[in-house]
Amino acid sequence: VREVEMELTLELPGSPPRSSRVRIGEDILENLPESLSSRWEGSRIFWIWDRAVHALWHPRLREMGWRPSSEDEWILFPASESNKRLSQLEELARRLVRAGADRRSVLVAVGGGVTGDVVGFLASVYMRGIPHCQVPTTLLAQVDSSIGGKTGVDLPEGKNLLGTFHQAHSIWMDIRFLETLPPEEFRQGMAEVIKTAMIGDPSLWEYLESHSEDVRSRRSESLLRVVSSCCRLKARVVEADERESGYRMVLNLGHTVGHALEKTTGYAFRHGDAVAVGMAAAARISLNRGELSMKNLQRLESLCRFWGLPTTLPGGSPPDEILAALSAAKKRFLGVNHFVLPRAMGEVTVRSDIALEEVRDVLRAMSSS
């Protein structure tokens, strides 16, 4: 067993102050059941698994010696974006009640962002709130969704429209899980990794450029480097602005145009791909404003290309449709579209004064149709 690579604590204000402990490493899961049982002595622990992750990993965890206590309950959940809805939450809550979960019980989410968001939401409302832990198993969940306490489910009218802030008590990231992640899912997560580096970690950016092959072949040292850097940055942003009243918005780099693109393609275009296009759009807006160099725009585009992430609009996505979606979003966000604009690799600024014409120019230049 390799020793834990790092442990960081997310310190949050409030009385009493709250914190989340994040452990990142390789083969750190072996002791998880025991650690949880001793931390939560007298509580029952309910493990809610992404069914697919359970099928892949259950035998291997057994081999590793996982012996959950006989008191524990395992619940399998068919995790998918289409199941990220209130009816699943109700279904899971009813199963918890029937299995005897009470106010002292603890939930553990094992899976990707969908499982984490649903289980976090459930923990925040079950009997008015019980603790939960996260065991993220996708790259996206490890570098992004499992940290920060945002939970939620979708409505037919849009994604993540119902949700809460509910910080996990602890987050256990084992990079081993990434061994079984399909390349397509890995690629989606890489869009958020590139985003994180771009927001505030110049040294991670350089690492991604110089060690791209090591990351692609998922070498342990590289995965640990990438996951831990992303977690550290996200933790610092969330500590500064847990409820997104300002600074946390930097995490939305690429997401303004990205969300509009997802909407106009009816979510056929995947989130990571949409964020990559959105980052390229933000970089071009910056370039046109004289705030980013051409060389840095090209560095962003070439790293995205390396990962197979798009930097131009997909065919059949006319700029005007995206602009219409941006205007609709603007109405919902109190009359402003916030744009996070890169100024250099690892440095961004948030702007709410970007004219639609500026966006139109850029989208036209990025249009492949």
Ligand SMILES: NC(=O)c1ccc[n+]([C@@H]2O[C@H](COP(=O)([O-])OP(=O)(O)OC[C@H]3O[C@@H](n4cnc5c(N)ncnc54)[C@H](O)[C@@H]3O)[C@@H](O)[C@H]2O)c1
């Ligand atoms: N709460 C937040 O702050 C936040 C931030 C970003 C994204 N999100 C949410 O996260 C979700 C996307 O997360 P995701 O990409 O992890 O999706 P996901 O949970 O659907 O997982 C993607 C796919 O990978 C499979 N999978 C998971 N772990 C695996 C493993 N180790 N090996 C093989 N297959 C595995 C899953 O079964 C699923 O098919 C979205 O719903 C998004 O809204 C939330």
Ligand SMILES: [Zn+2]
């Ligand atoms: Zn995202």
